[in-house]
């Protein structure tokens with residue numbers, strides 16, 4: 001195709017590159033284009049689009065921006081199935097068919113591992129996709145607000161009287177991207193199965209019918225704040241309604257209404273959050289009905305999940321992720337397995353039947369309490385979980401006390417492993433390391449350091465989040481023979 005290379009137009013300091021051909025996918029949801037030899041990373045575009053790109057950053061050798069409009073849409077695109085696509089900001093890859101999402105995710109893993117790690121690599125296993133690409137989340141959080149987000153383009157088309165007056169009006173949905181005090185009002189969100197949308201709408205209706213003030217995040221006024229809904233594959237349903245202050249009569253009426261309308265709720269909770277921020281981790285969660293937790297299953301393991309517990313949000317894919325992780329650990333039943341950055345201990349628990357002993361380390365004390373409880377729930381005798389920073393905990397006496405590791409499973413946050421931990425792992429020299437990562441760029445950096453003593457022997461990307469650009473990758477490292 002003959003590309004019309006960009007006339008650079010300056011408009012009130014805004015640089016817009018016109019008719020830019022988007023050539024390929026880069027990483028982190030950004031595609032790549034070249035204009036007069038300069039690399040441009042473009043958001044909200046896919047390979048094959050010809051877009052007008054507003055630049056946010058303009059460096060000497062590269063620039064970054066977003067597609068404002070399109071001269072031609074890529075033949076790779078398909079019609080997003082959600083009516084909120086583009087405004088909500090949640091499922092930013094819905095314009096790509098799922099097989100192409102998977103292809104670009106696998107490509108991202110390959111690019112990062114080859115370009116950053118620069119070490120010998122085996123043939124990568126084909127990416128493991130999801131069987132279900134809608135309704136896959138077991139946890140969702142909706143926000144209530146007295147202000148509705150209306151995209152600027154819609155604003156222009158609306159007569160003034162159609163723009164809602166905000167006093168006492170209430171909406172339920174998701175925060176608009178980058179806007180903390182307005183919500184995108186959602187009709188149907190496809191991320192979690194019903195009755196998720198129905199519960200949110202019932203709370204909004206209760207608020208509207210009773211003239212209840214919805215929360216105003218700018219003024220810190222209003223009553224209805226958030227709702228968290230957790231739905232397990234076994235059908236257990238937990239709902240936690242978050243209110244800004246306590247109004248016992250009104251609260252009772254709301255909880256009774258929701259309980260009556262949704263008898264399938266197994267645990268109904270409420271939390272009073274008088275703080276400016278939305279975090280409930282330092283707040284008391286009150287039980288209106290049910291045991292206060294739900295049980296989720298992975299294979300025949302059970303996990304008790306409370307309102308504050310961390311649990312992988314895509315249960316079906318978490319099961320596959322853990323199965324591949326266990327497969328790469330190559331356990332025979334005689335191994336001491338360390339589960340570093342263990343969260344609530346779910347990987348360690350999942351591999352426990354094939355191991356002799358499990359040792360988990362995690363910085364969040366509450367997660368370690370959950371890990372211990374879940375180990376007991378699954379009758380795992382030889383498991384030890386420690387709360388603290390991996391760098392501080394994983395010293396010589398710790399390994400001496402808990403036993404020399406045969407396999408180390410590590411699942412760090414996006415920043416990857418701390419260099420000091422990598423040094424320690426090199427010193428300990430376990431025969432096998434299985435490295436689970438949600439960020440192949442930092443994983444590649446860490447693999448380069450580990451290559452001093454390890455060969456990368458397997459690479460397995462897994463998709464945990466359909467319709468987003470996020471990707472999980474599992475790498476098996478085998479100690480080099482001297």
Ligand SMILES: C[S@@+](CC[C@H](N)C(=O)[O-])C[C@H]1O[C@@H](n2cnc3c(N)ncnc32)[C@H](O)[C@@H]1O
Pocket residue numbers: 310311312341342343344345346347361362363364367388389390391411412413438
């Ligand atoms: C990607 S999550 C791992 C989740 C867990 N493996 C699972 O599958 O549920 C990373 C975990 O590392 C923990 N973490 C972050 N920094 C840490 C550190 N310095 N020491 C120990 N744990 C840390 C986080 O709290 C988080 O639970």
